[in-house]
Amino acid sequence: MTDQMPTPDEETAPEPAAPPVAPHLAPLAEAFPEAKFEQSAAGQQVARVESGRLVEFVQAARDAGFEMFIDLTAVDHYRQRSGPRYDVVVGLLSLKHNQRLRILVPVDGDVPSAPSITDVYPGANFYEREVYDLFGIDFTGHPDLTRIMLPDDWDGHPLRKDTPVGAVPIQFRDTNKVL
Amino acid sequence: MAEPPGFLTATINSIANWSRYNSSWGATFGLACCAIEMMHTGAAHNDLARFGMEVFRASPRQADLMIVAGRVSQKMAPVLRQVYDQMPEPKWVISMGACASSGGMFNNYALVQGVDQVVPVDVYVPGCPPGPQSLMHAILTLHEGIKSGEFVRV
Amino acid sequence: MTDEVTTEEEATEAPHPAPSETERRQLHDMWASGTEEPAWVVASTAEGAQLMLPRDQATGEDVAGEGGTLVVDDRLFEDEAAEAETTILNMGPQHPSTHGVLRLQLELEGEVIRRVKPVIGYLHTGMEKTGETLTFLQGPTNVTRMDYLAPFHNELCFSLATEALLGIELPPRAEAIRVLMTELNRVSSHLTWVATQGMDLGAVSMMIYGIRERELLLAFFEKTTGLRMNHNYIRPGGVAADLPDGWEEDVVGILEGIPKGLSDYHDLLTNNPIFLGRTQGVGVITSEECFAYGITGPPLRATGVDWDLRKTQPYSGIEQYEFDVPLGENGDVYDRYTVRMEEMVQSLRIVSQVLETMPDGDYRTTDLKVTPPPRKRIDESMEALIHHFKIFTEGFKVPAGEHYQAIEGPRGELGHYLVSVGEAKPWRLHCRTPSFAAIQSLPIMMGDQLIADSIAVIASIDPVLGDVDR
Numbered sequence: 177m178t179d180q181m182p183t184p185d186e187e188t189a190p191e192p193a194a195p196p197v198a199p200h201l202a203p204l205a206e207a208f209p210e211a212k213f214e215q216s217a218a219g220q221q222v223a224r225v226e227s228g229r230l231v232e233f234v235q236a237a238r239d240a241g242f243e244m245f246i247d248l249t250a251v252d253h254y255r256q257r258s259g260p261r262y263d264v265v266v267g268l269l270s271l272k273h274n275q276r277l278r279i280l281v282p283v284d285g286d287v288p289s290a291p292s293i294t295d296v297y298p299g300a301n302f303y304e305r306e307v308y309d310l311f312g313i314d315f316t317g318h319p320d321l322t323r324i325m326l327p328d329d330w331d332g333h334p335l336r337k338d339t340p341v342g343a344v345p346i347q348f349r350d351t352n353k354v355l
Numbered sequence: 356m357a358e359p360p361g362f363l364t365a366t367i368n369s370i371a372n373w374s375r376y377n378s379s380w381g382a383t384f385g386l387a388c389c390a391i392e393m394m395h396t397g398a399a400h401n402d403l404a405r406f407g408m409e410v411f412r413a414s415p416r417q418a419d420l421m422i423v424a425g426r427v428s429q430k431m432a433p434v435l436r437q438v439y440d441q442m443p444e445p446k447w448v449i450s451m452g453a454c455a456s457s458g459g460m461f462n463n464y465a466l467v468q469g470v471d472q473v474v475p476v477d478v479y480v481p482g483c484p485p486g487p488q489s490l491m492h493a494i495l496t497l498h499e500g501i502k503s504g505e506f507v508r509v
Numbered sequence: 510m511t512d513e514v515t516t517e518e519e520a521t522e523a524p525h526p527a528p529s530e531t532e533r534r535q536l537h538d539m540w541a542s543g544t545e546e547p548a549w550v551v552a553s554t555a556e557g558a559q560l561m562l563p564r565d566q567a568t569g570e571d572v573a574g575e576g577g578t579l580v581v582d583d584r585l586f587e588d589e590a591a592e593a594e595t596t597i598l599n600m601g602p603q604h605p606s607t608h609g610v611l612r613l614q615l616e617l618e619g620e621v622i623r624r625v626k627p628v629i630g631y632l633h634t635g636m637e638k639t640g641e642t643l644t645f646l647q648g649p650t651n652v653t654r655m656d657y658l659a660p661f662h663n664e665l666c667f668s669l670a671t672e673a674l675l676g677i678e679l680p681p682r683a684e685a686i687r688v689l690m691t692e693l694n695r696v697s698s699h700l701t702w703v704a705t706q707g708m709d710l711g712a713v714s715m716m717i718y719g720i721r722e723r724e725l726l727l728a729f730f731e732k733t734t735g736l737r738m739n740h741n742y743i744r745p746g747g748v749a750a751d752l753p754d755g756w757e758e759d760v761v762g763i764l765e766g767i768p769k770g771l772s773d774y775h776d777l778l779t780n781n782p783i784f785l786g787r788t789q790g791v792g793v794i795t796s797e798e799c800f801a802y803g804i805t806g807p808p809l810r811a812t813g814v815d816w817d818l819r820k821t822q823p824y825s826g827i828e829q830y831e832f833d834v835p836l837g838e839n840g841d842v843y844d845r846y847t848v849r850m851e852e853m854v855q856s857l858r859i860v861s862q863v864l865e866t867m868p869d870g871d872y873r874t875t876d877l878k879v880t881p882p883p884r885k886r887i888d889e890s891m892e893a894l895i896h897h898f899k900i901f902t903e904g905f906k907v908p909a910g911e912h913y914q915a916i917e918g919p920r921g922e923l924g925h926y927l928v929s930v931g932e933a934k935p936w937r938l939h940c941r942t943p944s945f946a947a948i949q950s951l952p953i954m955m956g957d958q959l960i961a962d963s964i965a966v967i968a969s970i971d972p973v974l975g976d977v978d979r
């Protein structure tokens with residue numbers, strides 16, 4: 177459970193302050209020592225957080241100046257890595273510092289589940305519904321977790337990698353049903 | 356001296372078809388990108404009014420031509436069919452654009468692969484998006500078909 | 510059939526019992542379908558749990574969200590409607606004023622909107638899934654059809670994300686062409702918005718005028734890219750072709766033609782008392798709410814927040830050009846209108862600077878990894894032919910990694926999140942679209958307003974449903 181990232185480097189000792197975090201992230205790094213702050217190849221700030229502390233982390237990030245909610249999505253790393261299958265990706269923006277922060281939250285399981293951040297950013301509502309719809313990730317604590325893009329009686333979650341792309345024949349739902 | 360009263364012989368059908376093709380009213384069924392081109396067709400530069408077509412009806416009850424402009428998703432298909440069912444007979448359908456005709460480049464789970472799976476289509480317009488000229492050509496083709504009685508199903 | 514169901518008392522009380530719920534529903538269905546067939550179609554368009562629930566069945570959080578009261582800021586709505594008699598009204602998805610296939614469920618108390626629930630997905634095209642099956646070079650074909658009023662912006666965003674993963678630099682001419690096309694595209698998108706905004710508020714002639722000016726731009730786009738919309742012109746590594754001969758005259762024509770049109774619009778709308786009455790103070794949103802809901806672009810700037818990605822996180826060398834960021838004050842429909850009208854002027858200002866300073870050189874990178882060899886070499890050399898063939902069939906491999914690229918689209922922050930695993934196709938393509946966030950905020954803007962204002966509000970956030978549903 178200690179390291180689920182794609183490249184487990186278990187032999188190296190934990191390096192708490194090896195990559196110095198930017199000053200605007202210092203309060204976050206202090207409060208969440210287990211969160212991993214990294215730079216992506218193109219120099220974007222990424223933080224990896226366990227799903228258990230996501231809500232607290234997001235709350236702290238908002239207090240640290242990331243006032244704007246930008247994005248929430250998921251990535252299915254099906255057969256791409258040994259750790260958890262999905263990443264929930266939260267994008268935040270700080271207008272004050274002119275900085276972005278991307279939070280990656282690994283989730284796993286047959287019914288993967290992550291905490292909902294709608295209490296912190298109400299704007300996450302539709303985004304979480306979309307991820308629920310297309311990936312089947314359950315957001316606990318979401319006020320109204322229903323499908324959003326697909327019809328309500330759809331089977332499956334099309335953006336999962338084990339769902340084929342292909343077209344499905346046109347289907348009307350049970351035709352003689354009267355409400 | 357007064358002209359002798361003229362008279363005209365025709366079949367009821369040909370008169371009915373003549374009046375139908377001259378005033379086919381469209382139901383707005385703009386869905387996606389193609390709808391923007393449909394708007395352009397109706398607006399100043401291309402001026403669909405030249406063909407007795409300037410009225411696009413918001414209510415399907417008052418329309419007899421449905422231009423399906425854009426991609427039809429699985430979620431939209433029942434709505435499309437319902438709007439079609441609400442239109443009074445005789446009615447015609449133009450499938451505008453690659454998406455409406457065949458699913459276009461999106462051969463995936465979300466789209467109906469051709470609106471002809473949901474409603475009967477009279478004229479298909481190729482293009483992505485078809486330009487206003489293509490749409491007008493399709494409309495004129497439809498007019499021809501209505502006039503000759505080819506497209507009337509009652 | 511119902512006789513058997515009716516109980517004794519009811520039968521004696523009313524000799525002609527009122528039709529049951531089922532019967533009324535069937536009658537309505539028959540009316541709706543216009544045929545004798547039982548109209549299953551009506552039932553089939555219901556979306557079950559996605560629809561708005563009556564107030565007594567909805568949970569508290571639901572009601573707060575749909576009433577637009579989740580963000581605590583200076584405006585608080587009274588929750589009076591619980592007592593009063595309310596109606597749930599369905600609007601869309603086939604509705605002329607919803608800019609496509611948006612469906613809104615409104616809870617009305619008389620003429621006043623108490624709760625709003627947008628139902629979206631009627632244009633869900635599965636583009637994120639399709640994007641995983643196309644190579645990086647084909648990717649712009651897919652995303653350009655997403656926000657069909659801003660095709661260049663989508664292509665640009667995708668290309669920038671790919672280039673960031675590849676780590677390639679572009680020649681200055683490619684960057685300048687990109688800026689030119691995207692800024693013209695911003696104008697054409699805003700022209701469609703002003704046309705529809707006017708029409709939705711009853712100024713039908715605006716539709717004709719707005720599109721009249723747009724034709725100018727589309728003609729130039731067609732000349733340059735071959736298509737009026739959905740161009741697939743900006744591609745990873747540059748643009749697909751150089752600007753056509755004589756493009757300067759066309760741009761000069763645009764720079765002269767559009768401002769004339771704009772002054773017409775100002776005559777028609779800006780000082781029109783009806784337009785003012787229907788837009789000022791309508792559909793207010795505060796900057797706190799914008800932050801919480803991720804609303805960017807003109808609606809955010811209309812609240813007075815100076816945030817434009819072209820200034821703060823510039824891309825494609827747009828920082829070389831001089832332009833102002835117009836701001837509003839009140840965050841209402843009218844301020845969004847003024848911000849967009851001024852943005853068109855500023856975009857034209859950028860275009861005129863590009864026209865003067867257009868550098869010479871290549872219109873795409875010379876990095877042979879992404880750029881096919883020139884046409885002439887293909888005729889001469891087998892290797893060049895193979896190279897060309899490989900790029901267009903297999904595509905080029907992009908190093909593993911993930912990247913989020915954001916640009917300032919006409920509607921706000923447009924972001925593409927690409928995950929590559931080192932292959933020629935993206936592992937995951939996610940599009941963060943501005944309209945999606947804006948649609949979500951409709952309850953805030955519409956809450957406790959008159960139903961007639963809902964049309965003005967929808968038009969003012971300028972949603973493109975292809976952008977919302979993807």
Ligand code: SF4
Pocket residue numbers: 387388389424425426451452453454455459482483484485654739
């Ligand atoms: S055919 Fe092309 S332009 Fe028309 S809806 Fe489909 S993608 Fe859009």
